[in-house]
């Protein structure tokens with residue numbers, strides 16, 4: 001069978017690219033090294049409990065939203081139903097904040113203003129800026145030739161803040177350290193001093209205008225829907241098939257070679273995997289020497305440690321939200337510890353309880369809880385090195401540390417109700433998906449790695465494209481789906497569709 005396009009990797013980036021390309025009449029094959037599609041975005045079952053392996057929420061799922069539009073274009077929309085996340089809670093050592101996510105900018109600003117009335121004016125000015133940047137980002141997506149010509153005029157703030165960290169901007173607007181903590185509470189695994197301000201502004205304006213959502217049935221419903229749409233369009237998926245080489249001749253891709261030794265010829269190849277692996281390990285040596293320095297200078301995101309809990313308890317009296325962000329209060333210090341390869345004693349923990357949104361994920365009277373904290377790949381000599389029993393010991397120690405933190409600061413008596421517990425380390429994330437050192441978000445969203453600072457979707461090798469969270473526009477489920485739509489558009493144009 002000859003394919004027009006071969007996609008390496010069946011994560012959200014690869015699946016979206018494939019599902020869009022089959023709609024344009026192209027013959028597409030996805031090669032996935034794992035035994036299931038979805039990459040990081042997957043659910044797993046333990047008895048009658050359904051857990052989400054990694055992700056917790058996504059934006060743009062409402063009619064007209066960014067992700068919604070892509071799902072409609074792929075045909076996956078009719079396989080999915082999204083539940084809106086109405087509230088979230090941020091808990092800091094000295095105060096807490098209830099977030100009413102449906103209320104958009106106004107409701108969010110009101111909540112923060114009530115806590116920090118002295119920062120009223122600065123808050124208004126800051127959100128004016130966020131709104132302007134959000135508008136420029138939206139216009140950037142539909143860039144026309146006159147926008148390009150008048151780029152500095154239309155995109156003044158994108159130019160002005162392109163290298164700014166969130167920390168720098170917060171310091172220039174606010175005096176109070178508490179409000180800075182609140183405005184920096186984001187799922188990025190980076191503290192304000194290292195986090196791109198433009199990334200933050202984009203994320204906040206999208207979350208506050210498009211809402212946040214959870215797919216009914218668990219996060220695994222998303223790749224399942226994309227795979228269904230892909231297959232309905234005639235696409236093929238081969239699981240348990242690892243690509244070991246991308247063949248290139250005369251500066252153009254010729255196809256891919258799998259670990260089993262099968263060669264699949266194709267004029268177009270999309271690598272929707274770890275960028276270092278794609279552009280350093282998989283390409284012929286001559287390209288490695290050309291791209292080595294550039295690829296190895298990229299900064300990867302920190303990994304994560306996750307705990308999956310099944311509990312038998314009635315949570316209704318506690319009136320908990322689906323998502324709670326339990327902040328350590330000093331993310332700068334925490335980050336420095338993590339960079340040194342240490343795990344903080346009292347770490348930041350993100351808690352999600354999917355059964356509060358979708359009760360079908362556990363039997364009656366039970367809930368599933370998921371705890372996430374940033375974690376270094378190199379902790380305790382790489383989680384015990386090759387010593388399996390030490391690995392299990394460290395994993396158990398960390399599991400208990402996270403449960404203790406949640407119990408002490410949030411849900412007292414939690415451990416008495418735990419009926420099931422399992423954990424995932426950075427090594428687990430790497431083993432299942434091949435992500436660099438278990439990188440949570442692919443490339444770290446630093447100022448240097450925002451927008452055009454990220455690797456382009458088109459590579460210097462003819463016919464070789466990149467999708468996924470190491471490339472443009474950004475990480476996350478929606479970011480990688482958009483990368484898939486960029487790549488699908490480029491390939492369709494190249495192949496005259």
Ligand SMILES: Cc1cc2nc3c(=O)[nH]c(=O)nc-3n(C[C@H](O)[C@H](O)[C@H](O)COP(=O)(O)OP(=O)(O)OC[C@H]3O[C@@H](n4cnc5c(N)ncnc54)[C@H](O)[C@@H]3O)c2cc1C
Pocket residue numbers: 008009010011012013014031032033034037038039040041053054055056057058187241242243244272273274304306372429432433434435439440441442467468469470475476477478480
């Ligand atoms: C703990 C955690 C929490 C997160 N929370 C959220 C969240 O709440 N919301 C959100 O939007 N995002 C979240 N993310 C990020 C989001 O999941 C990712 O940015 C996104 O899913 C990346 O998709 P991808 O397609 O680029 O890559 P991946 O998901 O890594 O998929 C790559 C696929 O390629 C396969 N592969 C690798 N090498 C090869 C090879 N040589 N041959 C064949 N196949 C190969 C892998 O097996 C894998 O299936 C989270 C991530 C983590 C780890």
